Amino acid sequence: MEFTPVPVPAFNDNYIWLLAGASGAAVVVDPGDAAPVRRALQERGWSLAAVLITHHHADHMGGAATLAEEHGCPVYGPADEAIEAVDRPLREGMEVVLPALPARFRVLDIPGHTAGHIAYYGHGIIFCGDTLFSAGCGRLFEGTAQQMSDSLAKLAALPDDSLVCCGHEYTVANLKFAAAVEPDNRDVAEYLQECAAKRARGEPTLPGRLGRERRVNPFLRCREAGVVAAAGRKARHAPADAVEVFAVIRAWKDGFS
Numbered sequence: 001m002e003f004t005p006v007p008v009p010a011f012n013d014n015y016i017w018l019l020a021g022a023s024g025a026a027v028v029v030d031p032g033d034a035a036p037v038r039r040a041l042q043e044r045g046w047s048l049a050a051v052l053i054t055h056h057h058a059d060h061m062g063g064a065a066t067l068a069e070e071h072g073c074p075v076y077g078p079a080d081e082a083i084e085a086v087d088r089p090l091r092e093g094m095e096v097v098l099p100a101l102p103a104r105f106r107v108l109d110i111p112g113h114t115a116g117h118i119a120y121y122g123h124g125i126i127f128c129g130d131t132l133f134s135a136g137c138g139r140l141f142e143g144t145a146q147q148m149s150d151s152l153a154k155l156a157a158l159p160d161d162s163l164v165c166c167g168h169e170y171t172v173a174n175l176k177f178a179a180a181v182e183p184d185n186r187d188v189a190e191y192l193q194e195c196a197a198k199r200a201r202g203e204p205t206l207p208g209r210l211g212r213e214r215r216v217n218p219f220l221r222c223r224e225a226g227v228v229a230a231a232g233r234k235a236r237h238a239p240a241d242a243v244e245v246f247a248v249i250r251a252w253k254d255g256f257s
Contacts, residue, residue: 003103003123005165007204008040013169014059015206017127018046021101025049029120029127030167034063038070049100053077053086054129055117060167061085080116090118110155112148113138119155125163126210128155133166134208135191136174137219139254145247149222152246156220160211171195171205177256178218181249182226187215222246 007015010033018040020026026046030053031037041048048071053061055078065085068075076096079089090096092109105122110131120127130138131148132155140148175192182188191212195205214220221227222245231248232238239245 005125005163005207007206008036010036011059014167015169017165020046025100027052027098030054030060030129031063031067032059034066037063037067048073050098051075052120053083054119055114056081056083060129078116078118096120108154110151112143112151113141115142121158124161125165126155126158127165130167132164133168133174134164134171134205135178135217136170140250146243149243149246152219156214158210162210163207164210164213165207169204172199177253178216181218181230191216218249219246
């Protein structure tokens with residue numbers, strides 16, 4: 001079955017994701033706040049069948065317990081993170097099966113942003129929380145550059161037409177950084193123009209396609225000559241490998257404005 005993921009804005013720049021089947025049964029991903037989810041469900045006449053959480057940060061799970069209580073539904077989340085609302089702990093190799101939609105999602109371990117971060121992949125959709133952003137990636141709060149590089153490689157190995165449903169509207173800022181890393185990358189320039197126009201119209205830039213991410217996201221391009229050269233200039237020495245390239249450009253992005 002084909003699904004259309006719906007981004008529900010929350011806080012300053014978060015997206016909570018809703019996905020519903022033909023019956024109106026829905027799943028919500030990373031509900032940091034219950035109120036916008038409640039409104040979106042009511043507007044569409046949907047009922048909540050499950051809550052999925054990618055990691056423990058409050059802006060991704062703060063509304064989970066309230067929604068689960070209101071709808072009497074299970075809460076799935078990472079087994080290796082302490083999230084009180086989770087009653088269906090998950091690790092890589094497990095699946096989330098939701099007969100009410102019907103839908104099925106494979107669980108991937110993608111540590112780096114947090115130690116136990118997971119993603120959900122199914123029906124051509126990637127719910128990746130704060131690990132992979134459009135044209136960017138999450139900060140290394142609890143993990144290492146090696147872990148995040150491995151996690152991004154795992155996500156990048158999924159099919160080109162996969163929809164990337166991440167947790168924040170950071171695309172334009174990320175593309176400005178990507179242009180600083182690869183100033184001659186035409187794909188970056190074109191996508192920046194496209195996304196800036198969307199934001200000017202008040203439209204979300206997400207979800208995006210993974211195939212395009214491979215062309216514009218510097219954190220997925222750490223073996224490309226232009227990204228390696230940019231990292232070398234920033235570090236003032238030749239990086240030893242792709243992980244060091246990643247570490248250099250991640251640190252560069254942390255201070256970029």
